[in-house]
Amino acid sequence: MPEAFTPTQSEPIIRLNDVHKVYGSGEDEVRALQGISLTMDPGDYVAIMGPSGSGKSTLMHILGCLDVPTEGEYILAGTPISQMSARALARERNKRVGFVFQSFNLLPRSSLARNVELPLLYAGVGRAERRERALDALRKVGLAERAKALPSQLSGGQRQRVAIARALVNDPSIVLADEPTGNLDSKTGQEILALFGELHSQGHTVILVTHDPNVASRANKIVRIVDGRVANGAGA
Secondary structure (H helix, E strand, O other), rough: OOOOOOOOOOOOOOEEEEEEEEEEEEEHHEEEEEEEEEEEOOEEEEEEEOOOOOHHHHHHHHHHHOOOOEEEEEOOOOEEOOOOOOOHHHHHHHHEEEEEEEEOOOOOOOOHHHHHHHHHHHHHOHHHHHHHHHHHHHOOOOOOHHHOHHHHHHHHHHHHHHHHHHHHHHOEEEEEEEEOOOOOOOHHHHHHHHHHHHHHOOOOEEEEEEHHHHHHHHOEEEEEEOOEEOOOOOOO
């Protein structure tokens, strides 16, 4: 079970207040986000939807502490994120958020166990504990017996399971996934979505960025982003 954040019932795990994100300046200025305000509660299962260029990837980067707003306030588990240094942001990200990417982002020459250990390495966890926790995370996704294999020896669905194990190894409050079934066939995609459902039932806050209504239908809350803004009716 995620242990990092134990709020009161009324306290959200994520709060964005009038968040803007601007890239460039002058004629080259791009307003990727324009006044996003939303909250997500502990244990939510949220789908972020929107067309290409709508700002949903920028929103994901801010939610996952990969970027900070140009204006506005982002509070993650009671911690103001918006004005953090890069070093402090990295610490918060490693502690609070587990990432699952469409392209898996696995190191091709490292074993599955080594790939899963990476967040623990960044957190300064000792070697023996890293290996034990990595094997436990692989066990949760049904791949403990393949711990010494390389990513190239796995199917796409198995590689995505490794990416999920890596996301879980630090026991994050939030699991954030960007188009997690985008590179998978429909049967394997359904298996991966079932795994996210299990994570949600275990108490993780799950946030999926997707363009697929079938994927979004698994969530209990949908946030629709259009032209850098939350569309009317989003989050219902």
